[in-house]
Amino acid sequence: MRHRAIFCGLFAAFAVYSSYVYTAGTETGHIAPMNDAERRGAEVFQQYNCVACHQFYGLGGYMGPDLTNVISNRGAGYARAFIMAGTAAMPNLGLATDEIDAVIAYLAFVDKTGRYPAENYDVQWTGSVAYQDDPQ
Numbered sequence: 800m801r802h803r804a805i806f807c808g809l810f811a812a813f814a815v816y817s818s819y820v821y822t823a824g825t826e827t828g829h830i831a832p833m834n835d836a837e838r839r840g841a842e843v844f845q846q847y848n849c850v851a852c853h854q855f856y857g858l859g860g861y862m863g864p865d866l867t868n869v870i871s872n873r874g875a876g877y878a879r880a881f882i883m884a885g886t887a888a889m890p891n892l893g894l895a896t897d898e899i900d901a902v903i904a905y906l907a908f909v910d911k912t913g914r915y916p917a918e919n920y921d922v923q924w925t926g927s928v929a930y931q932d933d934p935q
């Protein structure tokens with residue numbers, strides 16, 4: 800009987816801790832959902848397979864730089880110039896003007912979702928991460 804009580808106690812602690820760890824910090828209410836232009840940009844980003852060479856939050860191909868915060872770090876005009884003309888290292892993929900507008904809107908949307916690499920964060924006693932400048 801005592802073993803069952805210990806098991807139930809440990810199982811309840813495991814369940815509570817797991818549900819906390821897997822849900823803490825996953826609220827996205829402070830980011831407005833994608834509008835039509837941003838969604839179109841996400842499609843363009845997939846269609847031209849930009850992720851073959853670029854990353855968001857460090858995930859993707861590694862030929863080109865991470866694009867998570869390219870809009871706030873470098874500006875929309877800078878990003879637009881690369882996409883319009885290409886460089887010696889990045890091919891000019893021949894996007895139409897409306898596709899470029901959409902992909903810039905999408906990059907601006909991604910930029911609002913967070914910072915990469917992460918800055919100003921604390922690791923809490925639970926092992927999850929809390930951002931000091933989190934707008935929530």
Ligand code: HEC
Binds near residue numbers: 851852873
């Ligand atoms: C074949 C690989 C490749 C593909 C595909 C590619 N890029 Fe690039 N991109 C690069 C490389 C390499 C650079 C760095 C170029 C340089 O500095 O001359 C770059 C630079 C950029 C930059 C400037 C980033 C910075 O921080 O300087 C932006 C913005 C960008 N690419 C957007 C895109 C978008 C949007 C697409 C899809 C439509 C795309 N790229 C597809 C390779 C690629």
